[in-house]
Amino acid sequence: MLELCISRGILIGAASLSQTQLLALWQQGEAQPLKPTSSEVLGPFFRKGAPDNRLLRAPGDPGFPLLVRGKVCDTRGRLIEGAKIDLWHADHYGLYDTKGYRYRTRISPDAQGLYAVDTVLPGHYPDRPAQHIHYLISAPGHKTLITQAYFATDPYFDGDPERNWNKSNIVHNKDLVLPVRLFEGATGGAPHAEITFDLILEQA
Ligand SMILES: [Fe+2]
Structure with missing residues (x-):
């Protein structure tokens, strides 16, 4: 059980917890959904139809x-x-x-x-x-x-x-x-x- 917790990135420092308690804690963590990414306004500058391009920075472009x-x-x-x-x-x-x-x-x-x-x-x-x-x-x-x-x-x-x-x-x-x-x-x-x-x- 402890190995399972550690393998999932869960570290428990309380030696007094029973295996049942440990399992309940682990399952609770498993059931916890991720928080959806917060939304924001669209803004006026969206344009449909952009090309699939992973490199937007052209040689000589100003900017970091x-x-x-x-x-x-x-x-x-x-x-x-x-x-x-x-x-x-x-x-x-x-x-x-x-x-x-x-x-x-x-x-x-x-x-x-x-x-x-x-x-x-x-x-x-x-x-x-x-x-x-x-x-x-x-x-x-x-x-x-x-x-x-x-x-x-x-x-x-x-x-x-x-x-x-x-x-x-x-x-x-x-x-x-x-x-x-x-x-x-x-x-x-x-x-x-x-x-x-x-x-x-x-x-x-
Ligand atoms: Fe903007």
Whole structure:
């Protein structure tokens, strides 16, 4: 039993628990559904019909390179067949391409439910001055999720996203302000930032 718990990432430090109690705790953990990803507003700049493109950053594009990655699953952590992710954001200067599809893509997660898009950190724009990436995720049998990812490193949060995440009521859910990892580039390569944004859908 103890080996089973440990293999599932559960560590229990109370030696006084019986095997029955341990099993009940473990099953309770198993039954706990994942919290669906919080939703956000769609915004006025969504465009249908974006091409499937995992590399949005072109050579010479201004802006800090950014890798956006994560998984798509249901609230039980299961793969969702047929999921589609629309992802779009402003360029380094805070401008959206409203005529074409720069920094816009529509992709499917891979066989493990994972997705990754190579792009640049979005710029700020006056109407919504926190850097963000828009998402629209649809999948058969599941509620469509419209959401946004924000960046804990954004100067908009004045160096304290824990305290200032709700500044001016731009961000509506604290859990959408994501930690940013910074990586040195490989030899001769540019450094890049990376966020992980998991997309957990509710059943319809
Ligand atoms: Fe936006």
